[in-house]
Amino acid sequence: MTARIAVDLLGGDHAPAVVVDGALRAFQDDPSLHLILVGPHDAADAVLAAVEPAQRDRVGTLPMPAVELHPDDAARASLRAVADGLADAVVSAGNTAAIVVSSARALGRWPAVRRPPLAAVLPTAAGRLVLLDVGSAVDPDEHTLITHARLGAAYAAVAHGVTEPRVGLLTIGTERGKGDRLRRAVPQLFAETDLPAGARYAGLVEGHDVVTGTAADVVVTDGFTGNILLKGLETAYARLGPPGGDPAAVPPRAALLLGVAGTVVVCHGAASGGDLADGIAFAARMHRRSAVAAMADLIPHNEVTP
Amino acid sequence: MTARIAVDLLGGDHAPAVVVDGALRAFQDDPSLHLILVGPHDAADAVLAAVEPAQRDRVGTLPMPAVELHPDDAARASLRAVADGLADAVVSAGNTAAIVVSSARALGRWPAVRRPPLAAVLPTAAGRLVLLDVGSAVDPDEHTLITHARLGAAYAAVAHGVTEPRVGLLTIGTERGKGDRLRRAVPQLFAETDLPAGARYAGLVEGHDVVTGTAADVVVTDGFTGNILLKGLETAYARLGPPGGDPAAVPPRAALLLGVAGTVVVCHGAASGGDLADGIAFAARMHRRSAVAAMADLIPHNEVTP
Numbered sequence: 001m002t003a004r005i006a007v008d009l010l011g012g013d014h015a016p017a018v019v020v021d022g023a024l025r026a027f028q029d030d031p032s033l034h035l036i037l038v039g040p041h042d043a044a045d046a047v048l049a050a051v052e053p054a055q056r057d058r059v060g061t062l063p064m065p066a067v068e069l070h071p072d073d074a075a076r077a078s079l080r081a082v083a084d085g086l087a088d089a090v091v092s093a094g095n096t097a098a099i100v101v102s103s104a105r106a107l108g109r110w111p112a113v114r115r116p117p118l119a120a121v122l123p124t125a126a127g128r129l130v131l132l133d134v135g136s137a138v139d140p141d142e143h144t145l146i147t148h149a150r151l152g153a154a155y156a157a158v159a160h161g162v163t164e165p166r167v168g169l170l171t172i173g174t175e176r177g178k179g180d181r182l183r184r185a186v187p188q189l190f191a192e193t194d195l196p197a198g199a200r201y202a203g204l205v206e207g208h209d210v211v212t213g214t215a216a217d218v219v220v221t222d223g224f225t226g227n228i229l230l231k232g233l234e235t236a237y238a239r240l241g242p243p244g245g246d247p248a249a250v251p252p253r254a255a256l257l258l259g260v261a262g263t264v265v266v267c268h269g270a271a272s273g274g275d276l277a278d279g280i281a282f283a284a285r286m287h288r289r290s291a292v293a294a295m296a297d298l299i300p301h302n303e304v305t306p
Numbered sequence: 307m308t309a310r311i312a313v314d315l316l317g318g319d320h321a322p323a324v325v326v327d328g329a330l331r332a333f334q335d336d337p338s339l340h341l342i343l344v345g346p347h348d349a350a351d352a353v354l355a356a357v358e359p360a361q362r363d364r365v366g367t368l369p370m371p372a373v374e375l376h377p378d379d380a381a382r383a384s385l386r387a388v389a390d391g392l393a394d395a396v397v398s399a400g401n402t403a404a405i406v407v408s409s410a411r412a413l414g415r416w417p418a419v420r421r422p423p424l425a426a427v428l429p430t431a432a433g434r435l436v437l438l439d440v441g442s443a444v445d446p447d448e449h450t451l452i453t454h455a456r457l458g459a460a461y462a463a464v465a466h467g468v469t470e471p472r473v474g475l476l477t478i479g480t481e482r483g484k485g486d487r488l489r490r491a492v493p494q495l496f497a498e499t500d501l502p503a504g505a506r507y508a509g510l511v512e513g514h515d516v517v518t519g520t521a522a523d524v525v526v527t528d529g530f531t532g533n534i535l536l537k538g539l540e541t542a543y544a545r546l547g548p549p550g551g552d553p554a555a556v557p558p559r560a561a562l563l564l565g566v567a568g569t570v571v572v573c574h575g576a577a578s579g580g581d582l583a584d585g586i587a588f589a590a591r592m593h594r595r596s597a598v599a600a601m602a603d604l605i606p607h608n609e610v611t612p
Contacts (some may be wrong), residue, residue: 069324158379165367170534172444172533178470179444180530181527183530206534208538208541212541224486227478227512227513228476228534230513232513232516232535232539233516234514235518236549237542240546241411243542243546279430294480
């Protein structure tokens with residue numbers, strides 16, 4: 001099944017070189033992948049120059065003038081390509097806040113979603129674990145965390161086939177009264193919330209539970225804490241190996257934006273070419289299994305508390 | 307040099323069994339270690355029963371009636387033992403908030419220290435890294451983070467012999483404007499603050515810097531984020547090995563309470579006997595090198611902003 005991925009050539013600390021590298025890798029690995037290269041034409045030309053003539057129809061370009069081009073412009077144009085039906089998904093290693101805001105504007109947010117969260121997937125000895133938010137909502141209130149819990153549950157069900165996902169709230173101790181002001185307010189709200197996909201609230205979890213994976217399939221936190229924990233653990237795993245033991249089972253170092261009406265994959269600013277290639281393949285996978293539509297089906301709009 | 311360590315027999319999820327185990331291990335490993343066992347007499351008796359008669363003068367007990375004993379009572383009594391000069395240091399795996407508050411009351415806080423922070427030491431490929439706070443100040447303001455930066459710098463200088471420690475602020479991106487409300491307020495304050503021990507502000511750091519250790523010797527964050535990152539990384543390292551490669555170089559899984567006039571070591575609630583033994587040995591080491599007094603010398607009271 002064809003997947004047309006809009007690639008932000010300007011996103012990331014090492015753009016466009018690593019983006020060109022990653023796009024080419026993903027392109028070679030997947031004969032049904034089409035690229036829409038968004039950004040300065042010289043970067044797009046570097047990809048085109050490396051593509052066999054017979055494959056040229058799999059590469060489109062949306063060139064942008066290099067003069068007065070802001071780094072976020074290519075991400076915005078990539079998102080418009082999806083909104084206009086020219087592409088099936090976006091991959092960017094650009095500025096997270098800009099991508100989140102532009103995604104919400106270009107694609108639309110689902111009801112009740114104030115700040116679309118970024119969901120990462122981490123390897124654990126017990127399988128894959130969804131951690132969200134990892135960088136979008138840095139000062140959320142308790143209602144935002146509950147909305148993210150619902151989105152995370154739908155994601156685990158759709159992407160990992162988890163039946164009745166267990167959703168935990170990340171905090172610093174499981175005794176009553178532990179945690180900061182925000183975290184102390186959330187458990188009561190969980191008790192009043194219906195989670196989708198048969199998910200259930202698994203209670204308070206701690207940092208070690210994100211490594212072991214035994215207490216929850218989905219771990220909800222604010223985007224500040226989640227980003228720091230994700231970057232710490234990913235760096236540890238990159239050096240030491242994943243806790244499950246199988247390097248091939250490591251999820252992509254890329255996050256899916258949830259709660260917007262389209263497939264948006266965000267890679268680290270410091271992503272390598274290999275990370276970008278993984279992110280592009282991941283976006284294609286999410287598109288091919290209609291993950292966003294399947295999640296939307298699990299969260300009927302009339303069930304979402306506005 | 308003798309070190310008299312008051313051990314909270316009631317602290318921790320698996321007290322008193324693992325505390326008894328840890329106390330005995332530490333006792334056997336260090337012929338100059340004296341234990342003051344604080345808590346129910348039957349737990350203390352379990353230690354005494356395993357001690358050679360010739361060594362009995364190295365074990366004191368402060369028995370407490372088991373009836374109506376709150377789990378935090380033994381920690382409080384242990385701290386009073388230090389305040390009264392009966393012990394040189396306290397080790398507890400009990401409730402963090404209770405220990406922090408009781409320590410401040412029993413031993414006194416240094417000027418300007420509102421909430422004494424817990425400082426953990428993490429292994430990195432580049433050496434030891436001080437992470438603070440890891441569980442005490444869960445909703446700090448920016449002035450509290452600056453005070454903790456000063457304490458952390460003094461700790462790195464005294465405990466690890468770091469000259470001119472580099473102090474980083476943990477956040478989620480090094481571009482201007484990144485981070486949550488709290489973090490955006492702090493860098494300006496750093497510019498106006500004199501750090502002790504020749505330390506300098508090394509700027510914004512991210513989760514991966516806590517693993518690599520290349521950007522900073524001391525990493526400052528709130529107690530919520532720090533606790534979650536610490537528990538995640540410690541669990542990863544326990545499974546995968548430390549990033550420096552040498553298991554013998556792994557710091558104890560115990561945190562030192564800074565900014566109080568005494569040596570207080572806090573172990574995880576889920577600490578094992580080995581962790582408790584490491585914590586006791588660590589407390590003895592800190593006492594023997596007069597670490598608290600040396601830190602106080604580096605932070606003259608009249609230099610501390612009240």
